[in-house]
Amino acid sequence: MPEKLYQKPKGTSDILPSMQPVWKRIEQAAEKIFAHRYQFGKIDIPLFESYDLFARSSGDSSDVVSKEMYDFYDKGNRHLALRPEGTAGVVRAYVEDKLYGPEHEKPVDLYYLGSMFRYERPQAGRMREFHQLGAESFGSDSPFLDVQIIQMALDFFHEFNLKDLVVKINSLGDDQSRASYRQALVDYLSAFKDQLSDDSKRRLESNPLRILDSKDKNDQKILEKAPEISDYLNPSSKDRFEKVINILDDFGIKYQIDEKLVRGLDYYNNTIFEIVTTDKTLSSAATICGGGRYSGMVEEFGGPQTPAIGFAIGLERLITLIDNDFKKTVPDLYLVQADKSAAAFVNKLAKQLRQKFGLAVELDYNDRSVKAQLKSANRTGARFSSVIGSRELENGLIVLKRMEDGSQKELKVNQLTGEDFI
Numbered sequence: 460m461p462e463k464l465y466q467k468p469k470g471t472s473d474i475l476p477s478m479q480p481v482w483k484r485i486e487q488a489a490e491k492i493f494a495h496r497y498q499f500g501k502i503d504i505p506l507f508e509s510y511d512l513f514a515r516s517s518g519d520s521s522d523v524v525s526k527e528m529y530d531f532y533d534k535g536n537r538h539l540a541l542r543p544e545g546t547a548g549v550v551r552a553y554v555e556d557k558l559y560g561p562e563h564e565k566p567v568d569l570y571y572l573g574s575m576f577r578y579e580r581p582q583a584g585r586m587r588e589f590h591q592l593g594a595e596s597f598g599s600d601s602p603f604l605d606v607q608i609i610q611m612a613l614d615f616f617h618e619f620n621l622k623d624l625v626v627k628i629n630s631l632g633d634d635q636s637r638a639s640y641r642q643a644l645v646d647y648l649s650a651f652k653d654q655l656s657d658d659s660k661r662r663l664e665s666n667p668l669r670i671l672d673s674k675d676k677n678d679q680k681i682l683e684k685a686p687e688i689s690d691y692l693n694p695s696s697k698d699r700f701e702k703v704i705n706i707l708d709d710f711g712i713k714y715q716i717d718e719k720l721v722r723g724l725d726y727y728n729n730t731i732f733e734i735v736t737t738d739k740t741l742s743s744a745a746t747i748c749g750g751g752r753y754s755g756m757v758e759e760f761g762g763p764q765t766p767a768i769g770f771a772i773g774l775e776r777l778i779t780l781i782d783n784d785f786k787k788t789v790p791d792l793y794l795v796q797a798d799k800s801a802a803a804f805v806n807k808l809a810k811q812l813r814q815k816f817g818l819a820v821e822l823d824y825n826d827r828s829v830k831a832q833l834k835s836a837n838r839t840g841a842r843f844s845s846v847i848g849s850r851e852l853e854n855g856l857i858v859l860k861r862m863e864d865g866s867q868k869e870l871k872v873n874q875l876t877g878e879d880f881i
């Protein structure tokens with residue numbers, strides 16, 4: 460035994476074979492809904508990028524940048540970071556690869572699925588290495604697109620029969636509206652500065668809108684009489700939000716206007732939303748998707764003026780909510796060796812059946828007893844089993860036993876067809 464037992468880093472997990480069907484189902488649902496139904500193209504972006512990319516997009520004052528980034532210097536003394544979210548990398552790719560060019564249909568619709576990294580306290584549904592499924596749309600400011608994006612996320616969740624889904628929605632307005640509200644919020648909260656939590660005191664100077672998201676009970680009490688952003692939306696922002704609400708009504712999407720909803724990153728403006736499930740089997744409402752408009756980021760990254768909207772779904776949390784009893788792959792046939800003399804024949808037969816008919820074949824490699832091998836055939840859920848002994852070897856026979864009902868049929872090996880395993 461080694462002196463040290465190696466363990467995975469805190470906040471990470473091994474996705475074992477038993478869980479792979481769940482992840483495969485998520486990928487298939489994303490391809491069905493995002494790629495096929497809504498025609499979003501899949502994009503893969505690097506696991507790490509320039510540190511400045513995330514600092515610039517998220518805002519230096521955000522928790523992601525100030526406390527949660529896994530950043531490092533490489534051998535060339537370049538300051539890099541593991542990606543804490545997907546939007547910044549997708550925007551960088553949109554600009555760098557000139558997807559805004561005239562040869563690309565607008566809007567440019569992209570989706571991604573992969574690992575993200577944040578240094579935070581691990582808890583149920585939230586890890587230091589976690590996975591996100593996200594979508595981004597570039598090139599249209601239509602309120603109809605806002606609602607279609609929300610509908611796409613809901614369609615994805617419906618693939619897993621999630622119930623009691625509610626969209627929480629708000630508007631941060633345009634830059635002018637947001638700046639006016641920010642000042643009003645600072646003026647109000649400054650009178651309570653000494654009573655705020657330490658995090659909120661820090662945010663009051665750097666990112667006051669994030670205080671609205673505080674979970675501190677005393678902060679929440681102070682916020683009860685705080686100014687509401689709807690009072691600071693200019694006419695154009697207010698009109699735009701009303702259009703979004705009217706379309707949600709027309710689509711029959713259940714929603715709640717939540718004035719305290721701000722999202723955790725600095726780049727959002729106008730429509731922002733979260734999707735929560737209030738399924739009664741859960742102890743409390745669970746946020747399973749969040750996103751919104753972030754018009755302005757493409758220009759910050761050196762691209763042309765481009766409206767944009769997107770969302771991300773945390774897959775670990777999703778997995779805690781969905782029924783994980785997905786159909787697992789089971790062997791078509793379990794070949795049982797009656798004795799060692801059958802090993803060469805059985806192994807060659809397995810090879811032929813896999814290649815000729817595409818069958819999933821299992822067999823033993825540890826010289827176990829026939830009884831032990833038959834137990835394995837039962838445990839794996841094999842559809843057929845066959846015991847190969849001296850009689851079968853001498854006569855080139857195989858006796859197929861259907862495990863479901865115990866019925867048997869004897870066949871010549873050289874006359875087998877794919878139909879025999881149906």
